[in-house]
Amino acid sequence: MRGPIEGLNPLIAPVLYAFDHAREDLAKWTSGLTQEQLWATPHGFGSVGFHLCHLAGSTDRLLSYALGNQLSADQLAFLKTEHQPGATREELLAAMDASFQRVEQAVRGLDPSHYTEFRGIGRKQLPTTVIGIFVHIAEHVQRHIGQAISAAKLARV
DSSP states (O other), X not given: OXXXXXXXXXXXXXXXXXXXXXXXXXXXXXXXXXXXXXXXOGGGOOOHHHHHHHHHHHHHHHHHHHTTOOOXXXXXXXXXXXXXXXXXXXXXXXXXXXXXXXXXXXXXXXXXXXXXXXXXXXXXXXXXXXXXHHHHXXXXXXXXXXXXXXXXHHHHO
């Protein structure tokens, strides 16, 4: 509920709002986490680090599908490393932000006449549309932000 984004079709603007909210929430809720807390898996939940890493990777992968591409070998390799601890909070937030920026650029450059074009996702080519993928990106980001916030709260206990 931040008002219109100049030069952007209002049907796609919520995708960019989701990224703004994600950046704000993660800056707040991950601040001060130690490296141990960042990668802790309290009660078997995914770690904050995993959720941040997954956000960067999944957003990048979904963007490939939105652009009509298949996943690259690098994207598939990254997928296999999302649970591996090691990256710092700053590295994870930077990777996530870079992924968000690539989607933002694509969204801003997208002609609304292409919103309903068919896109297939994954090996099975699950049917969707360009706008369907971008809406899914926004929804997926918000789901993992909530999980990252919960994990951060539990890791501090």
